[in-house]
Amino acid sequence: MDESGIVMILFGSFLVLLVMGAPVTVALGVSAMASFIALDENPIKLVQIAFTSVGSFPLMALPAFILAGALMEAAGISKRLVALAESFAGPFTGGISAAAVLACMFFGAISGSGPATTAAVGMLMIPAMVKRGYEKGYASAITASSGGLGIIIPPSIPMVIFGISAIGLAVPPEAIEQHGEFQSVSITKLFVAGVIPGLVVSCSLLLLNYIRCKKAGYLGTEEGWDFEQIGQAFKHGFWSILAPLVILGGIYSGFFTPTESAIVAIFYTLFVGVFIHKELSWDDIFRSLETTTWLSGRVLLILFTATVFGRLLVENQIPAIVAESMLSLTDNLYLIWGLIIGFLLFVGMFMETLAAIMILTPVLLPVAYSLGIDPVHFGIVMVCSLSIGFSTPPLGENLFVASGISNVSLEEVTIKALPFALMSALAVFVIAFFPELTLFLPSFLGY
Amino acid sequence: ANFKMSVGDGEGSAQQVMGQKFAELLAEKTDNKHTAKLFLNGLLGSEQDTVNAASIGTLDFSVLASNNLAPFSPTVGMLSLPYIFENLDQAAKTVQGPVGTELTENTLRDAGVRILGWTFSGFRVLSNSKKPVTQLSDLKGMVIRVPKNEIMIDTYKSWGINPTPLAWTETFTALQQRVVDGQDTPYTTIYSMKFGEVQQYITDLHYLFLLEPLIVSEAVFQDQNKKTQQAMLEAGKEATAYSLDWLQEKEGQIKKELVSKYGMELNTLNDEAAWAEAAQKEVWPKFYDSVGGKDKINALLKSLGRNEI
Amino acid sequence: MGRKLLYFLDNIESYICRLLLAGFVTLLFAQIISRQLFDYSFSWSEELSVYMFVWFVFFGASYAAKMAAHNRVTFQYKLMPAWLPPILEVVTDLIWVAFNAYFVWLAYDFVFNRMNLFWKSQTLGIPMKYIYLILPVAFALMTFRILQVNYNKLVKGKTVHAPDDIDMDEMLEYEPPGVSTGSSDGTKAMNQNDADQAGKEQEVRHG
């Protein structure tokens, strides 16, 4: 059986099953199983991979961040962060919708998920925007579009998954020969590298927001800044503002690994929720544990089958073939970035972010290596590109959440969010073409 | 056939050099009918996983640290007892002599994998970012990373500190962020992992000589004809000898570069006898049973011309 | 009493998972405290927490199956004639059942016949056989859950909605006038970290 035969079986059965609507994990697992049988290899391999793909310490960051996010919600930390952002709205054109973007940035610094960010921010900010005369559709669209910041600004669950997938992949020796040694990937490094790209995407959203609000005539309040309100928001939000500092400060200062920092955040939240805000009940805690259970279970079951799938690709040297055929098309780095980003945006339209990362990293990262692209830079571009998928149809989780909150039709939110998606895509190209934006901070901080 | 070989370490490591040599020799001896493709950096699974895979027959070859083979064939654990070897010669003599043959037989019986050859990776030396370590008391207050390995954990305990077991993939970052102060691996690993960027001091420690067998799945081995089997056995022996020469040449060269390139400070211990005594007294007795009894150890010591216990 | 027991058994994965999750999170926290404040590391805590985590994941996957929460790509169902998607749902679930059944057999064979008997976890000393036992057990349980969901749907006519699904339904029934903040519906919606299943529902509504 040659490589093209295996590619046909592996990707062919995968796509057929996907189109039939099989769970992603089933499509991956069954196509891998079929390939093993076609290759006359013993599928008992799957058993060991099932255990070891999941049994890794860094991966525990995933349930820990999900749990921390759910608890922060219930403990009233998210609410206060959003209120703080809202208080900055002020007298500017598009001020309150800019505050919604700001709220997503604040919230992004404690949460690792896109739809959760949209839900938490939208719940408070969409009504606030409507109260100031904004059209519901626009209010929903800006929130849905900014929700993606939740996974770009660290901490970020997709970055954890990219890190795990990338750490397991060796750099092709030919790539080292051609481009020299590559820096190693770590989740911490990704968390540091995401900060500036997060700001770049935020700024692009703010800019477009300003232009669209000016056109629509969405002015600020006449009273100007309400300093008393800002002061109050700071005072009430004191313990909430500390939360991102605990999470990110702990990681950046080297006190904790990312997994540990999520653990510390959990206990910090329990403390604040029970003793300071007094809003956290046993029921909330049980519900948070339960949400974490099924979310982790379904994501990590995909990780198992995606690992088997990736192993087959690597053993049959398929990424090398992909890289070769891409390079035979063009060797212009910018064009190749264009191809990669375009492909990721396309995949992000249909597929859930984490599944997409697990499936595509083993294929695309070796391509990046052979072009001399830094793996951390590549990871950030990948996460940024896929974050746009949260607000593009047909599967746009943030759109569903925002439309659900505002009760505006999905079509309307989708259409109004489209300009923001294009703007974000533009920002992703900027991030891809200027690697310094991503790599400056990690190297400045000595990672 | 183009066999698959799992290698735990990366490009330029002693494991990779040995595995690559074996693949070349195998091709040479079988007129290019058989060779092996190396999958580095544990791409095919952790070192322990590869033993299971080879034993089931889903993987052909694997090069791995002996302490990761020991859980599957306990007598191999003998090689990781602290201060069982005093120098390179003793280690080389042991695995190439009757003890090596016995270990091969045991592994075949216990785990269904055959040891074809050995990689010599050198003594695990101690590096850290805090201060020069020249005597036992210098260890106090240091946070040292060790693999999740009972013998190594117990050895550090016998020296009076509690080591931190950490996954290998997290080690570099942990050293860099000073979550831990130090770690121990051979010179070649310190060099290939660029630990020099995050570590300042090295102490020339001799508690553990890292031996890394090349194993073949016995199911795969038995599927081959006599001639190929013979070629595998010979290639294993020759690759072993090659690994020994490579280490001797490479280690001296690397030590110099660690100083000139990274400005590391190399120290020697002025009380290593005390380290050895503490480790032997406290650690060895715990593992007599698992390695097959005190007699086995005495036989080994005798073959090395050392005092029995 | 019998009903209570039945209810307990029907949610067994949820209880086990919550216990395991709370357990390893607390264990890791204790490890951090002990390292940072007392310079002391427990040698077995990392290994124990990772094994608890693996058990949590696979029981969690079974729980997700019970809730019909596993991710599928379904937008294409809109483009098909209406009779086809229900059939495809059953067919893909049967494929899933077959895959799982084969995997259970492989895992059983691995654990009971193939695994090395000496192999113990390094710092806990527990035979790895017992730790790997989660694989046949959880995948068998998951297979049962898939069949259960389909039995309820096809025979009893009770469709299980994915948790994100239910939230979205409630949100859609809810009329936000100028939208008041902090409504009970709101808090529920905030718990959804991922709303693709909800999306499916939504698309059907609008499409």
Ligand code: NA
């Ligand atoms: Na985030």
Ligand code: NA
């Ligand atoms: Na999308």
